[in-house]
Amino acid sequence: MSQLGQPVRAGRQNQPSQTNEYDDSPFTFRPATRDRVKARMSIQGVAGSGKTWTALNIAHGLNGGERFAIIDTERESASLYLGVNGIQFDSCPMHRYDPRDLVKALAQAAKAGYGTVVVDSLSHFWKGTDGTLDQVEKAKAKYGGNSFAGWKDGTPIQNEMIDALLSYPGHVIATMRSHTEWVLQENDRGRKEPVAVGMRAEQRKGVEYEFGVVAEMDVNNRLRFLKSRCPAFHQQVLEKPDGIRDIAKPFLDWLNDGTETVDPATYIDDAQSDTATADSLLALYREVESRGLLASPFMHPETGQPTSLGAYIKERGIALKNAQQ
Structure with a gap:
Protein backbone atom coordinates (compact mmCIF):
# COMPACT_ATOMS: atom_id res chain seq x y z
CA MET A 1 0.00 0.00 0.00
CA SER A 2 1.21 3.48 -0.77
CA GLN A 3 2.82 5.26 2.18
CA LEU A 4 1.79 8.72 1.07
CA GLY A 5 -0.74 9.16 3.86
CA GLN A 6 -4.47 9.75 3.91
CA PRO A 7 -6.09 12.50 1.84
CA VAL A 8 -7.21 15.59 3.72
CA ARG A 9 -10.63 16.92 2.93
CA ALA A 10 -12.27 20.00 4.34
CA GLY A 11 -15.18 19.00 6.56
CA ARG A 12 -18.49 20.79 6.59
CA GLN A 13 -18.59 23.75 8.88
CA ASN A 14 -21.16 24.47 11.58
CA GLN A 15 -22.34 27.59 9.77
CA PRO A 16 -23.97 26.44 6.51
CA SER A 17 -24.40 29.98 5.21
CA GLN A 18 -20.61 30.27 4.92
CA THR A 19 -20.29 26.88 3.25
CA ASN A 20 -22.97 27.83 0.75
CA GLU A 21 -20.87 30.76 -0.42
CA TYR A 22 -18.62 28.14 -1.99
CA ASP A 23 -21.18 25.47 -2.81
CA ASP A 24 -23.71 27.76 -4.49
CA SER A 25 -21.79 28.79 -7.59
CA PRO A 26 -23.48 31.42 -9.78
CA PHE A 27 -24.11 30.59 -13.43
CA THR A 28 -22.31 33.15 -15.56
CA PHE A 29 -21.32 33.42 -19.20
CA ARG A 30 -18.14 35.04 -20.50
CA PRO A 31 -16.47 35.31 -23.91
CA ALA A 32 -15.02 31.97 -24.98
CA THR A 33 -11.25 31.78 -25.42
CA ARG A 34 -8.89 29.21 -26.91
CA ASP A 35 -6.45 28.57 -24.08
CA ARG A 36 -3.37 26.42 -24.06
CA VAL A 37 -4.14 23.05 -22.51
CA LYS A 38 -2.33 19.97 -21.24
CA ALA A 39 -2.47 16.56 -22.87
CA ARG A 40 -5.05 14.08 -21.61
CA MET A 41 -4.44 10.89 -23.57
CA SER A 42 -5.30 7.22 -23.08
CA ILE A 43 -3.89 4.24 -24.96
CA GLN A 44 -5.68 0.90 -24.71
CA GLY A 45 -4.74 -2.47 -26.11
CA VAL A 46 -4.03 -6.14 -25.55
CA ALA A 47 -0.86 -7.47 -23.93
CA GLY A 48 2.17 -7.01 -26.17
CA SER A 49 0.61 -4.32 -28.32
CA GLY A 50 3.22 -1.71 -27.33
CA LYS A 51 1.16 0.52 -25.03
CA THR A 52 3.90 1.15 -22.46
CA TRP A 53 6.69 1.83 -24.95
CA THR A 54 4.50 4.15 -26.99
CA ALA A 55 3.30 6.02 -23.89
CA LEU A 56 6.90 6.51 -22.71
CA ASN A 57 7.95 7.89 -26.10
CA ILE A 58 5.02 10.29 -26.20
CA ALA A 59 5.75 11.45 -22.65
CA HIS A 60 9.41 11.97 -23.55
CA GLY A 61 8.37 14.15 -26.47
CA LEU A 62 5.70 16.10 -24.60
CA ASN A 63 8.13 16.81 -21.78
CA GLY A 64 10.84 18.16 -24.06
CA GLY A 65 13.21 15.30 -23.30
CA GLU A 66 13.17 16.09 -19.57
CA ARG A 67 12.65 13.52 -16.83
CA PHE A 68 8.99 12.70 -16.24
CA ALA A 69 7.06 10.51 -13.77
CA ILE A 70 5.46 7.11 -14.17
CA ILE A 71 2.96 5.58 -11.76
CA ASP A 72 3.69 1.91 -12.39
CA THR A 73 1.25 -0.93 -11.67
CA GLU A 74 2.92 -3.32 -14.12
CA ARG A 75 5.64 -4.65 -11.79
CA GLU A 76 8.06 -1.97 -12.99
CA SER A 77 8.06 -3.27 -16.55
CA ALA A 78 8.48 0.31 -17.80
CA SER A 79 11.93 0.41 -16.20
CA LEU A 80 13.13 -2.02 -18.88
CA TYR A 81 12.99 0.92 -21.30
CA LEU A 82 14.87 3.38 -19.08
CA GLY A 83 17.61 5.11 -21.05
CA VAL A 84 16.48 3.80 -24.45
CA ASN A 85 16.52 6.71 -26.92
CA GLY A 86 17.46 8.95 -24.00
CA ILE A 87 14.19 8.38 -22.12
CA GLN A 88 14.54 9.23 -18.42
CA PHE A 89 11.83 9.03 -15.79
CA ASP A 90 11.21 8.51 -12.08
CA SER A 91 8.97 5.63 -11.07
CA CYS A 92 6.42 5.18 -8.28
CA PRO A 93 5.66 1.43 -8.12
CA MET A 94 2.16 0.57 -6.90
CA HIS A 95 1.26 -2.84 -5.47
CA ARG A 96 -2.31 -2.18 -4.37
CA TYR A 97 -4.67 -0.14 -6.43
CA ASP A 98 -7.07 1.84 -4.28
CA PRO A 99 -8.09 4.79 -6.53
CA ARG A 100 -7.42 7.08 -3.57
CA ASP A 101 -3.78 5.99 -3.69
CA LEU A 102 -3.58 7.21 -7.28
CA VAL A 103 -4.89 10.59 -6.09
CA LYS A 104 -2.12 10.66 -3.46
CA ALA A 105 0.55 9.73 -6.00
CA LEU A 106 -0.64 12.46 -8.36
CA ALA A 107 -0.48 14.98 -5.51
CA GLN A 108 3.13 13.98 -4.85
CA ALA A 109 3.97 14.24 -8.55
CA ALA A 110 2.42 17.72 -8.71
CA LYS A 111 4.39 18.81 -5.64
CA ALA A 112 7.60 17.52 -7.23
CA GLY A 113 6.83 19.51 -10.39
CA TYR A 114 6.73 16.72 -12.97
CA GLY A 115 5.53 18.19 -16.26
CA THR A 116 4.24 14.84 -17.49
CA VAL A 117 2.85 11.78 -15.71
CA VAL A 118 2.26 8.34 -17.22
CA VAL A 119 -0.18 5.98 -15.44
CA ASP A 120 0.68 2.44 -16.53
CA SER A 121 -1.94 1.14 -16.22
CA LEU A 122 -5.23 2.71 -15.18
CA SER A 123 -6.98 -0.67 -15.45
CA HIS A 124 -5.53 -1.88 -12.15
CA PHE A 125 -7.33 0.91 -10.29
CA TRP A 126 -10.58 -0.55 -11.61
CA LYS A 127 -10.28 -4.31 -11.19
CA GLY A 128 -7.00 -4.88 -9.33
CA THR A 129 -6.48 -5.47 -5.61
CA ASP A 130 -8.33 -2.69 -3.71
CA GLY A 131 -9.49 -1.18 -7.03
CA THR A 132 -12.94 0.33 -7.49
CA LEU A 133 -14.62 -3.05 -7.95
CA ASP A 134 -13.01 -4.28 -4.72
CA GLN A 135 -14.17 -1.14 -2.93
CA VAL A 136 -17.75 -1.82 -4.05
CA GLU A 137 -17.48 -5.43 -2.90
CA LYS A 138 -16.27 -4.33 0.54
CA ALA A 139 -18.90 -1.63 0.85
CA LYS A 140 -21.87 -3.88 0.08
CA ALA A 141 -21.64 -5.40 3.58
CA LYS A 142 -22.94 -2.09 4.92
CA TYR A 143 -26.02 -2.47 2.75
CA GLY A 144 -27.02 -6.04 3.55
CA GLY A 145 -24.87 -7.54 0.80
CA ASN A 146 -26.47 -5.40 -1.90
CA SER A 147 -23.78 -4.89 -4.56
CA PHE A 148 -25.78 -2.18 -6.30
CA ALA A 149 -25.93 -0.19 -3.06
CA GLY A 150 -22.17 -0.65 -2.69
CA TRP A 151 -21.74 1.77 -5.58
CA LYS A 152 -22.82 4.55 -3.20
CA ASP A 153 -19.27 4.25 -1.85
CA GLY A 154 -17.50 3.10 -5.01
CA THR A 155 -18.73 5.79 -7.41
CA PRO A 156 -17.38 8.81 -5.45
CA ILE A 157 -14.00 7.10 -5.09
CA GLN A 158 -13.84 6.43 -8.83
CA ASN A 159 -14.98 9.96 -9.68
CA GLU A 160 -12.41 11.60 -7.39
CA MET A 161 -9.65 9.60 -9.10
CA ILE A 162 -10.76 10.69 -12.58
CA ASP A 163 -11.11 14.31 -11.43
CA ALA A 164 -7.54 14.24 -10.05
CA LEU A 165 -6.22 12.82 -13.35
CA LEU A 166 -7.97 15.45 -15.44
CA SER A 167 -6.93 18.29 -13.11
CA TYR A 168 -3.24 17.39 -12.92
CA PRO A 169 -1.18 20.54 -13.72
CA GLY A 170 0.85 18.78 -16.42
CA HIS A 171 0.38 16.29 -19.25
CA VAL A 172 -1.22 12.92 -18.44
CA TRP A 182 -9.76 -14.43 -29.99
CA VAL A 183 -11.06 -14.26 -33.55
CA LEU A 184 -10.07 -16.00 -36.77
CA GLN A 185 -8.39 -13.69 -39.25
CA GLU A 186 -6.75 -14.37 -42.59
CA ASN A 187 -2.95 -14.06 -42.51
CA ASP A 188 -0.64 -12.98 -45.33
CA ARG A 189 -0.57 -16.56 -46.61
CA GLY A 190 -4.33 -16.65 -46.96
CA ARG A 191 -4.84 -18.96 -44.01
CA LYS A 192 -7.11 -18.44 -41.05
CA GLU A 193 -5.39 -18.07 -37.70
CA PRO A 194 -6.55 -17.01 -34.21
CA VAL A 195 -5.65 -13.42 -33.34
CA ALA A 196 -6.09 -11.61 -30.02
CA VAL A 197 -8.36 -8.62 -30.58
CA GLY A 198 -8.87 -5.90 -27.99
CA MET A 199 -12.43 -4.91 -27.20
CA ARG A 200 -13.33 -2.14 -24.76
CA ALA A 201 -10.87 -0.90 -22.14
CA GLU A 202 -10.72 -2.55 -18.72
CA GLN A 203 -12.01 0.44 -16.82
CA ARG A 204 -15.41 1.85 -16.00
CA LYS A 205 -17.58 1.96 -19.11
CA GLY A 206 -17.35 5.33 -20.83
CA VAL A 207 -14.07 6.38 -19.20
CA GLU A 208 -12.67 7.14 -22.68
CA TYR A 209 -14.96 10.15 -22.92
CA GLU A 210 -12.93 11.82 -20.17
CA PHE A 211 -9.76 12.00 -22.30
CA GLY A 212 -9.08 14.42 -25.13
CA VAL A 213 -7.29 11.81 -27.23
CA VAL A 214 -8.05 8.08 -27.14
CA ALA A 215 -6.11 5.46 -29.09
CA GLU A 216 -6.01 1.69 -29.30
CA MET A 217 -3.13 -0.60 -30.29
CA ASP A 218 -3.23 -4.12 -31.70
CA VAL A 219 -0.78 -7.03 -31.58
CA ASN A 220 0.96 -5.70 -34.70
CA ASN A 221 1.78 -2.42 -32.94
CA ARG A 222 -0.72 -0.58 -35.10
CA LEU A 223 -2.20 2.48 -33.38
CA ARG A 224 -5.66 3.73 -34.30
CA PHE A 225 -7.17 6.92 -32.91
CA LEU A 226 -10.69 6.29 -31.62
CA LYS A 227 -11.31 9.86 -30.52
CA SER A 228 -9.34 13.06 -30.85
CA ARG A 229 -9.95 16.70 -30.14
CA CYS A 230 -6.63 17.32 -31.91
CA PRO A 231 -7.47 17.60 -35.64
CA ALA A 232 -4.13 16.08 -36.69
CA PHE A 233 -5.19 12.68 -35.34
CA HIS A 234 -8.74 12.44 -36.68
CA GLN A 235 -9.32 8.92 -38.08
CA GLN A 236 -5.58 8.33 -38.30
CA VAL A 237 -3.99 4.88 -38.23
CA LEU A 238 -0.24 4.64 -37.55
CA GLU A 239 1.87 1.57 -38.25
CA LYS A 240 4.46 1.10 -35.49
CA PRO A 241 4.27 4.77 -34.52
CA ASP A 242 7.21 6.86 -33.41
CA GLY A 243 5.71 8.38 -30.27
CA ILE A 244 7.90 11.48 -30.44
CA ARG A 245 7.72 12.35 -34.13
CA ASP A 246 4.27 10.99 -35.05
CA ILE A 247 2.32 11.91 -31.91
CA ALA A 248 4.08 14.20 -29.40
CA LYS A 249 5.18 16.82 -31.94
CA PRO A 250 1.80 17.45 -33.67
CA PHE A 251 0.07 17.10 -30.31
CA LEU A 252 2.23 19.82 -28.74
CA ASP A 253 1.69 22.10 -31.73
CA TRP A 254 -2.05 21.88 -31.15
CA LEU A 255 -1.91 22.04 -27.33
CA ASN A 256 0.20 25.21 -27.44
CA ASP A 257 -1.91 26.96 -30.07
CA GLY A 258 -3.83 29.25 -27.77
CA THR A 259 -3.69 31.95 -25.15
CA GLU A 260 -1.14 31.53 -22.37
CA THR A 261 -2.97 30.34 -19.27
CA VAL A 262 -2.28 31.00 -15.62
CA ASP A 263 0.20 28.56 -14.10
CA PRO A 264 -1.65 26.56 -11.40
CA ALA A 265 1.31 27.31 -9.12
CA THR A 266 0.11 30.94 -9.12
CA TYR A 267 -3.23 29.85 -7.68
CA ILE A 268 -1.40 27.85 -5.02
CA ASP A 269 0.71 30.88 -4.07
CA ASP A 270 -2.41 33.05 -3.86
CA ALA A 271 -4.19 30.46 -1.72
CA GLN A 272 -1.29 30.36 0.77
CA SER A 273 -0.60 34.11 0.79
CA ASP A 274 -0.37 35.77 4.20
CA THR A 275 -2.38 38.70 2.81
CA ALA A 276 -5.29 36.52 1.67
CA THR A 277 -8.71 37.42 3.06
CA ALA A 278 -12.00 35.54 3.21
CA ASP A 279 -13.29 37.59 0.27
CA SER A 280 -10.13 37.17 -1.83
CA LEU A 281 -10.16 33.41 -1.28
CA LEU A 282 -13.79 33.15 -2.33
CA ALA A 283 -12.94 35.09 -5.50
CA LEU A 284 -9.92 32.81 -6.04
CA TYR A 285 -12.14 29.75 -5.60
CA ARG A 286 -14.46 31.06 -8.32
CA GLU A 287 -11.53 31.66 -10.68
CA VAL A 288 -10.09 28.18 -10.06
CA GLU A 289 -13.57 26.73 -10.51
CA SER A 290 -13.98 28.49 -13.86
CA ARG A 291 -10.69 26.94 -15.00
CA GLY A 292 -11.83 23.44 -13.99
CA LEU A 293 -8.97 23.11 -11.50
CA LEU A 294 -10.79 22.61 -8.19
CA ALA A 295 -9.82 18.92 -8.14
CA SER A 296 -6.12 19.60 -8.84
CA PRO A 297 -4.11 17.22 -6.62
CA PHE A 298 -2.31 19.27 -3.99
CA MET A 299 -0.19 18.67 -0.86
CA HIS A 300 -1.65 20.45 2.15
CA PRO A 301 1.02 22.96 3.29
CA GLU A 302 0.30 22.42 6.98
CA THR A 303 -0.38 18.69 7.26
CA GLY A 304 1.71 17.54 4.31
CA GLN A 305 -1.15 15.26 3.27
CA PRO A 306 -2.84 15.02 -0.15
CA THR A 307 -5.92 17.15 -0.73
CA SER A 308 -7.25 19.19 -3.65
CA LEU A 309 -6.64 22.83 -4.50
CA GLY A 310 -10.34 23.66 -4.24
CA ALA A 311 -10.71 21.96 -0.85
CA TYR A 312 -7.74 23.87 0.54
CA ILE A 313 -8.97 27.28 -0.68
CA LYS A 314 -12.41 26.59 0.74
CA GLU A 315 -11.01 25.36 4.06
CA ARG A 316 -8.78 28.42 4.50
CA GLY A 317 -11.43 30.90 3.34
CA ILE A 318 -14.00 29.60 5.81
CA ALA A 319 -11.42 29.57 8.61
CA LEU A 320 -10.55 33.23 7.94
CA LYS A 321 -14.20 34.21 7.88
CA ASN A 322 -14.85 32.42 11.17
CA ALA A 323 -11.84 34.22 12.71
CA GLN A 324 -13.41 37.58 11.83
CA GLN A 325 -16.49 36.83 13.90
Missing part, protein backbone atom coordinates in the same frame (compact mmCIF):
# COMPACT_ATOMS: atom_id res chain seq x y z
CA ILE A 173 -1.01 9.70 -20.44
CA ALA A 174 -2.86 6.64 -19.15
CA THR A 175 -2.58 3.13 -20.57
CA MET A 176 -5.43 0.66 -20.19
CA ARG A 177 -5.66 -3.03 -20.85
CA SER A 178 -8.33 -4.19 -23.28
CA HIS A 179 -10.77 -7.03 -22.83
CA THR A 180 -9.38 -9.65 -25.19
CA GLU A 181 -11.26 -11.91 -27.58
